[in-house]
Amino acid sequence: MPPEQAADPPPPPPPPPEVKSPAGESYSIPPPTGPALSFRLCESKTRLFVLSAPAADRRRSVLHIEREGPELVFWEEANSDLKPERLTSISARGDPEVVFYGILGFIKLLTSYFMCIVTHRRLVGHIAGHEIYAVEGVQYVSVSSAPVPADVRRQEDKYLNYLTQNDLTRDCYFSYSYQLARPLQTNMGGCPPADSPAAERAAKMFTWNHNLLHGGKPLTLEASSTRCGFIDKLRNKSFALQTIHGFFEQRTLSILSRQVLITLIARRSRHFAGTR
Numbered sequence: 001m002p003p004e005q006a007a008d009p010p011p012p013p014p015p016p017p018e019v020k021s022p023a024g025e026s027y028s029i030p031p032p033t034g035p036a037l038s039f040r041l042c043e044s045k046t047r048l049f050v051l052s053a054p055a056a057d058r059r060r061s062v063l064h065i066e067r068e069g070p071e072l073v074f075w076e077e078a079n080s081d082l083k084p085e086r087l088t089s090i091s092a093r094g095d096p097e098v099v100f101y102g103i104l105g106f107i108k109l110l111t112s113y114f115m116c117i118v119t120h121r122r123l124v125g126h127i128a129g130h131e132i133y134a135v136e137g138v139q140y141v142s143v144s145s146a147p148v149p150a151d152v153r154r155q156e157d158k159y160l161n162y163l164t165q166n167d168l169t170r171d172c173y174f175s176y177s178y179q180l181a182r183p184l185q186t187n188m189g190g191c192p193p194a195d196s197p198a199a200e201r202a203a204k205m206f207t208w209n210h211n212l213l214h215g216g217k218p219l220t221l222e223a224s225s226t227r228c229g230f231i232d233k234l235r236n237k238s239f240a241l242q243t244i245h246g247f248f249e250q251r252t253l254s255i256l257s258r259q260v261l262i263t264l265i266a267r268r269s270r271h272f273a274g275t276r
Contacts, residue, residue, distance in 0.1 A: 037176055037238055041098040041117070043067075045145060048115070050103070050239060051082070061236050065115070067145040072106055072113040072215065076235055102176075102241035104138065104168065105212020106230055110156045112144035116168070116212055118241060125250040127263060130178035132248060138168045172208060174243045181206040181244055181267065206267040208245040244268070 042049040050063035062080045066073040104116040120137030140160060148156070173180060179187055181203045182194065192198040204210055214229030231240045247266035252259055 037101065039100055039102070039239070041100065041141065043145075048141070048143060049082070052236075052238070061239075063236075063239050065143055067143055070111075072108070072143060072230075074230070078236065098139070098141075100139070101133075102174070103230075103239055104209045104241055104243065106143070106215035107163070107212060108215065109159050109163075110152055111146075111148050112142050112156070113215070114140040114142055114160065114163075116140055116209075118174075120169075124173065124248055125263065127175075127178050130175050132173060132175050132178065132180070134248070135169050135172040135174065135243060140164065168209075168243075171247060172243045172245050173248045174241045176238065176241075179203065179242070180265065181242060203242075205269050205271055206244050207242045208268070208270055209241070209243050210270055213240055213242065245270075 038053055040051045042051060046067055048065040048067060050065070052061040054060045059079045059081055062077045062082050064075050064077065098117075098119070100117040100119050101121050102118050104118060106113050106115055108114075117139055118135055118137070119139045120135075121133040122136045123131060124134045125132045140163065179194075182199055183192070183202060186192055186194050186199045186202075207213070213231040231237070231242075234240055244265075245268045247264065249264045251262050253262055254260075
């Protein structure tokens with residue numbers, strides 16, 4: 001028998017109608033503001049460059065990551081005319097071309113920071129036109145270009161192997177335009193509001209890669225700031241992906257001759273991540 005083919009994700013449903021509260025207030029999920037994204041990773045001796053896809057005027061956003069020094073230091077350049085041809089692609093070292101779909105965060109092992117990126121994704125559904133993806137492949141890229149003693153490198157490779165055994169490709173989901181970690185009511189503009197403490201607690205609790213996203217030290221860190229993570233000072237948030245861990249499924253049902261799309265989302269709290 002031929003192998004069973006995976007079912008295609010459902011087509012994008014039409015935007016949902018507005019929902020009115022008992023007080024007469026209207027709520028709806030805002031439409032997506034842009035297409036799904038992809039990035040290209042290039043390097044020089046002193047920096048890593050994360051390049052977004054070029055806009056219509058051939059300009060792009062570029063994330064510069066310094067490769068010298070023990071700390072992770074980065075800065076952003078908007079509307080850059082930097083061309084990939086002027087840089088050395090990762091593929092020039094004999095590796096496959098690194099085109100990826102977002103940064104999951106950074107982690108420091110013994111001597112170097114490693115950047116975790118999503119190299120493969122799979123479209124699993126839509127919520128009010130917002131595309132939802134499953135993580136299908138990740139890769140850890142060493143930030144530092146400094147030489148490392150052989151014994152330290154062996155230890156670091158061992159820890160990196162342990163890290164890769166923490167499988168981020170099973171039951172992890174993300175969206176570029178819909179906040180999966182927030183309650184549906186918040187995404188529809190209802191209560192709790194997106195800037196409320198309750199919504200912020202929920203987002204922190206269900207963002208599975210929260211600690212990875214808060215690694216590193218930005219170049220533009222103000223002296224008065226007490227938060228120094230990668231995502232805290234990232235102006236262009238599209239570089240970073242916030243994932244949930246759990247379950248996502250959509251089914252179309254026929255009820256009284258009407259097609260109804262049922263969406264089930266289960267999110268695991270990073271504070272209670274033990275065996276169920």
